[in-house]
Amino acid sequence: MTQVQPVRGTQSLLGENADRLAAVVAAFDKVRRLYGFKRVEVPTIEHTAVFARTIGETTDVVSKEMYSFEDRGGESITLRPELTAGICRAYLSEGWQQFAPLKVAVAGSAFRYERPQKGRFREFHQLDAEIIGAGEPQADVELLAFADQLLKELGIEGAILQLNTLGDPVTRAAWRNALYEHFRAHAGTLSEDSQARLERNPLRILDSKAHQDWPIVDSAPGIDDFLTGEAADFFGKVTAGLDAAGVKWERAPRLVRGLDYYRHTAFEFITDRLGAQGTVLAGGRYDGLIEALGGPHTPAVGWAAGIERLAMMIGVPASETPTAMIVPLGERAEAAGQRLLAELRRAAIAVDMAYRGNMKKRLGRANDAGAAYALIIGDVELDSGELQLKDLKSGEQRSVAFDQIVEALRS
Ligand code: ATP
Numbered sequence: 184m185t186q187v188q189p190v191r192g193t194q195s196l197l198g199e200n201a202d203r204l205a206a207v208v209a210a211f212d213k214v215r216r217l218y219g220f221k222r223v224e225v226p227t228i229e230h231t232a233v234f235a236r237t238i239g240e241t242t243d244v245v246s247k248e249m250y251s252f253e254d255r256g257g258e259s260i261t262l263r264p265e266l267t268a269g270i271c272r273a274y275l276s277e278g279w280q281q282f283a284p285l286k287v288a289v290a291g292s293a294f295r296y297e298r299p300q301k302g303r304f305r306e307f308h309q310l311d312a313e314i315i316g317a318g319e320p321q322a323d324v325e326l327l328a329f330a331d332q333l334l335k336e337l338g339i340e341g342a343i344l345q346l347n348t349l350g351d352p353v354t355r356a357a358w359r360n361a362l363y364e365h366f367r368a369h370a371g372t373l374s375e376d377s378q379a380r381l382e383r384n385p386l387r388i389l390d391s392k393a394h395q396d397w398p399i400v401d402s403a404p405g406i407d408d409f410l411t412g413e414a415a416d417f418f419g420k421v422t423a424g425l426d427a428a429g430v431k432w433e434r435a436p437r438l439v440r441g442l443d444y445y446r447h448t449a450f451e452f453i454t455d456r457l458g459a460q461g462t463v464l465a466g467g468r469y470d471g472l473i474e475a476l477g478g479p480h481t482p483a484v485g486w487a488a489g490i491e492r493l494a495m496m497i498g499v500p501a502s503e504t505p506t507a508m509i510v511p512l513g514e515r516a517e518a519a520g521q522r523l524l525a526e527l528r529r530a531a532i533a534v535d536m537a538y539r540g541n542m543k544k545r546l547g548r549a550n551d552a553g554a555a556y557a558l559i560i561g562d563v564e565l566d567s568g569e570l571q572l573k574d575l576k577s578g579e580q581r582s583v584a585f586d587q588i589v590e591a592l593r594s
Pocket residue numbers: 265295297302303304305306307308309441460461462463464465466487488489490491492
């Protein structure tokens with residue numbers, strides 16, 4: 184029989200690599216509590232419309248990356264490509280509106296049919312933070328300060344916050360027209376994908392991954408000439424808030440984000456340490472999204488971060504190194520070792536004992552595991568009621584009574 188293979192773009196992780204993902208989530212959990220974000224859980228699957236309506240038909244995510252299937256009842260279901268849409272769906276269907284403004288956070292898996300490469304998978308994981316029901320620039324500032332503190336908590340240096348505004352609907356419409364004229368004039372040299380976006384959503388060309396588009400994108404008009412007084416004022420409050428909070432940022436006048444419903448603030452934290460997959464955290468204000476789901480007008484702002492990309496950038500997390508390994512010699516000692524193992528673990532001391540092996544093998548294993556001590560038990564020790572506590576670093580060895588060992592290991 185041929186051996187089974189993993190699905191392309193999925194990962195199975197052991198030890199340190201799995202610990203890295205867990206360390207990112209633990210840091211996220213710590214910081215989200217400091218900022219008063221409630222934890223939520225939302226389903227992995229939603230009706231396809233939840234994503235199709237919110238993310239936008241012209242985006243890569245909806246047009247080519249979604250894992251959609253018909254279930255046995257004939258309904259079109261999609262594995263979530265991101266977490267925002269499901270949270271907004273729940274905000275409406277679960278009556279969470281009563282808690283507005285609602286600050287929520289979640290970590291979980293996401294699925295996109297992409298070409299797998301470094302930092303890009305078909306099943307990956309995201310951290311996600313949202314503030315729903317708040318139209319104030321202070322919400323944008325709080326969310327960005329949260330992101331900035333998270334990256335610091337993770338010890339990630341050199342991720343730069345690139346910030347832009349997409350303005351209000353009036354601003355955006357005027358900018359869109361200017362972009363349309365600009366890109367239409369260069370239509371012949373644009374990539375196929377971007378030509379297809381020209382009529383439907385020229386803003387999306389700014390986000391193009393095709394190298395041939397980049398010079399045309401670089402010479403495209405920035406948004407500043409089109410900002411209404413109101414939009415400029417909003418952006419000014421966001422940047423002033425960031426400065427007050429000590430969050431460093433850089434202006435990126437051509438930055439747009441995937442969603443069609445983004446308004447005002449748009450941002451990405453970028454690093455040069457992950458090659459082409461340099462965006463580690465990204466988001467913005469999406470005041471039109473909840474209406475697209477059939478809800479009332481609800482201002483909201485949020486971000487998502489790729490856990491795998493963050494995990495590649497953190498230091499090695501602590502692994503499960505035992506404080507001590509028990510080394511029993513003979514059958515009687517083995518039984519005594521079992522008892523001691525249980526006792527020490529119940530006393531919250533990390534100990535281990537190999538399933539088999541002679542003294543030499545077992546001591547070797549204790550060293551390999553990084554244990555600080557070996558607890559050696561033989562017939563002599565059992566008769567005297569004292570075991571040998573061997574310091575594996577110095578090689579020093581001394582006798583300790585069985586009922587004193589918890590204390591000896593704690594000190
Ligand atoms: P990219 O430009 O890299 O494709 P994106 O704009 O599609 O990213 P978002 O939809 O904003 O990404 O998702 C938020 C974050 O999730 C990204 O910044 C990235 O860190 C991570 N991410 C997105 N797609 C993947 C993937 N296929 N594999 C791993 N991480 C991903």
